[in-house]
Amino acid sequence: MQKYLLEFEQVYYTYPGSQESALNGLTLRIPSGKRCALIGQNGCGKTTLFLLANGLYKPDSGVVYWRSEPLIYNRNYLCNLRQKVGLIFQDPEQQLVASTVEEDISYGLCNLGLPVSEIKDRVAQALVEFELTNLAERPVHHLSLGQKKRVSIADVMVLQPELLVLDEPTAYLDVKHTRNLILTLQKIHQNGTTLIMATHDLDLVYRWADWVFVMDKGRLVLEGTPQDVFSQRSFLEKLELGVPLIYEMLFDGLSGEEEVVIERVRQKLLELFRDFS
Incomplete structure (x- = not known):
């Protein structure tokens, strides 16, 4: 398996009319097969990165690579790329385009000109797969926010992408719908799709992610496993991010050896949780 799916190499991007760059020499590589989390303050460049990920935006300079090949910004190439790199917006209203759930899920497939069967x-x-059968004929505007998020994910996953990019997927969801969404993402990952999620929920990052990216002012400033990243507490506090509550409870005041033991217990509990989820 290839080590990296998507790579950003010294990427700069400034929005038209803006005096400040959204991305400032961003270099970041998304590892294949991982559940990645992207954290940082609002305005650090997370959403801009995602819009560059499947060619909706083009860098002012620098290169974005898909499977080690630079992106080509023509219609045919980008159409093919967007089947492989699926993007889920924070607001599902931006993604739902048809009248009913069934029609919405079929929309992207119809655009590909696939056989009706x-x-x-x-x-x-x-x-x-996404437990939407009983909603198939339901008008999209009659759905709850949690249902709309599920439909927006089904819209993308029906195209069978290799990488699923999610911008604040748990935003505005209650505890029940957040849990259901995470279970859905777990199934998607188990079926072989690489995931990257931007989120402000550090507790979710700590218990869910395999790899964490930290951005600030349009640059990648830290990356690693959740344990490695959140052990940099003073650095994260300078960025006004802090650490997960569960991390504070488990590790505050412990020695290095004690932290290693607790981390091993955490990993084992997470493995057991995933087996039963």
Whole structure:
């Protein structure tokens, strides 16, 4: 398996009319097969990175690579890329375009010009996989926010992407819908899709992610496992990010050896949780 799926090499981007760059020489590599989390203050460049990830934006300078090949900014290439790099917006209203759930899920497949029989099969499979069968004929505007988020993920996953990019997927969701969403993402990852999620929920990052990126002022300033990243407490506090509550409870005041023992226990508990989820 290739080590990295998507790579940003010294990428700069400034929005038209802005005096400040959103990305300032960003270099970042998304490892294949991982559940990655992207954290940072609002305005640090997370959403801009995501819009560059599947070619919606083009860098002012620097290069974005997909599987070690630089992106090509023409219609045919980008259409193919967006099947491989699926982007879920924070607000599902930006993504839902059809009248009913079933029509919305079929929209991207229809644009690909696939045979009708294949479209029907893949839509039916997505309805079952994302527990939307009983909502198939429901008007999209009648759905709850949690249901709309689930449909927006089904819209992208029906295209069978290799990388799923999620911008604040748990925003505005209650505890129940957040838990259901995380279980859905767990299934997607188990089926072989690499994930990267931007979020402000540090407790979610700590218990969910394999790898964490920290951004500040358009640059990558720290990356590593959750344990490695959140052990840099003073640095994170300078960025006004802090550390997860669970990390404070487990590690505050412990020696290095004690931290290693607690981390091993945490990993084992997470493995058990995933086995039963």
